[in-house]
Amino acid sequence: MTDRTLDPSVVGAQLRRELDAWAAGAPNVEASVRRRVLAAFRAKSRGSRRWVVLAAALTLGGLLTLFVMAQRAPRVAGEPIVQAREWVSLPEGGYSLGFTDGSTLLLDDRAHASVVGASQHGATIALLRGHLDARVVHRARTDWQVLAGPFTVRVTGTRFIVDWKPESGDIDVVVVEGRVLVSQRDGAEHSVEAGAHLQLRTEPQAQSPQPPLSAAPVAQVTPEELPEEPTPVATAVNREATLRPKATPDWRALSSAGRYGESFAAAEQQGFERLCAELPAAELLTLASTARLAGHGDRARAALTTLRSRFAGSNEAAVAAFTLGRQAEASGASAQASEWFRTYLRERPGGALACDAQGRLLEEEHRTGLEVEARRRAETYLKQCPGGAHSALARLVAEAP
């Protein structure tokens, strides 16, 4: 009887094939649906905007009153203006620019940038092109801006990287610490948190003529070019500026931010095999999970297998066995999955994942009609894992006539 049980996975796979065959021959409706969906979205947005305009009109009077009151209030002297020091050429290439508040900018040797404004709370940098690595010191009220073509990156104390390519219109913003706000001229705004990587594209930008090179480049801004604040003055040369290695997106930070695709790409860039050979066990587990969640099951398996051979007998190796089981289960390799779950139970019979492993084995034994084994496992499960996720199934199997 057991041998003549219909496997639902087989039914599912056969139906999947039929449905895919039907879909391949069916008319493509996605383009017409797209038009209708976007038309509905436009109509809804217009309706919402009318309410926004009305609300804005109602609050305008109040804001004007507040503005007049603020103008009448006496001005209090603030902190000294943030001043730029001199650009310093770095031995490894590129330049650094220190500021009187302790903030630092690093630019690669192809970058073109300029300090175009300064205030008590920060400075405004125009990045014409290239790679800028900024470390802005956070204070009570910090306001730094990086202008890159049509984009403005607004900062309140953080470390971030901006890569601006005017020729293609691509901007990449990677936030290492803190948070920045990237805005575009059309009003769209994007908040970028630590560990996140934002890529935006606009049309290629017109190139400004290359200014003449200066042998000793110093931040210079003429008064008429600044909005209202006094001109920042170049002061002492910061020749002790140290070069930090150029920051590349950190796969760990990206992974913990849930950006698995980007995290996996960063890990590949650093050398996936090298990471597998060098990372400690816990980080290797994280790398495997990242690869799996990014859709690279083969890489995840490679990381887990390496972990098991490098750290044999460790708790992480047992967890790797369980994870390999889950991967095998997801790909339909049920027998292989069961073998990995049994491996986990052999290595960590009282481990944190023991109930889950027992439950998954129970599912498989029940599904394949191994009635004696399933009943025995269900009884064990109910003793060892009362209230566990598989309790209902275990009771069903244990109490079956």
Add this chain to the structure above:
Amino acid sequence: MLTVVPRPAPDVAPASRRALRFVGDERALVEGVLAGNEAAAAELYDRYVADLRRILLRVIGPSAELGDLLQDTFVSALGSLGTLQDPAALRGWLIRVAVFTARKHLRSRGRRRWLRLWRDEEEESGELAAVTLPSQSASLAAKEAWQILEELGVEERMAFSLRFIEGLELGEVAAALDCSLSTVKRRLLRAVARFQVRAQRTSALREWLPGGAP
């Protein structure tokens, strides 16, 4: 070489809204849609349409109404995106919206079947075409299996389709159906039991039994 330039980049023409393709992670995408950015809405559609169409197809089956359901899913999702608490969970949330749309459709179709007694044959034939596998090459077993699915309760059918046809993990099925893992397992057990009974009775399905037809 770095050169200090005493003025910002020249003010070039703003990017064309038509040409601008929205690029950003899920958080940026959600914020863009909530801000009324049409490029973000278009990007959300382009990014997830294949996934949602496939989920609807797995649950509903071949149907002329698939396009309408896809539209309902996206319009509903774009209209209620403000309720999404974690933008990183956008894909799972969209799948839940698609499953909700499919559930509503299946229930409504079930109710319409009861009314067939009062409908003419022409109308009925169009409806029937939507509930059978139309492929000429579909095996008898596949047609029989689909018929069993059609006869299952809506919840059992959706659990079976998501688990065994789409291949989601049990936890993912529970999340998509917005119910507990135990509930999903109960529904799957009922669905599988129905298949077992029919497999013993129906000659067409016997070819899928281990060892093939006796």
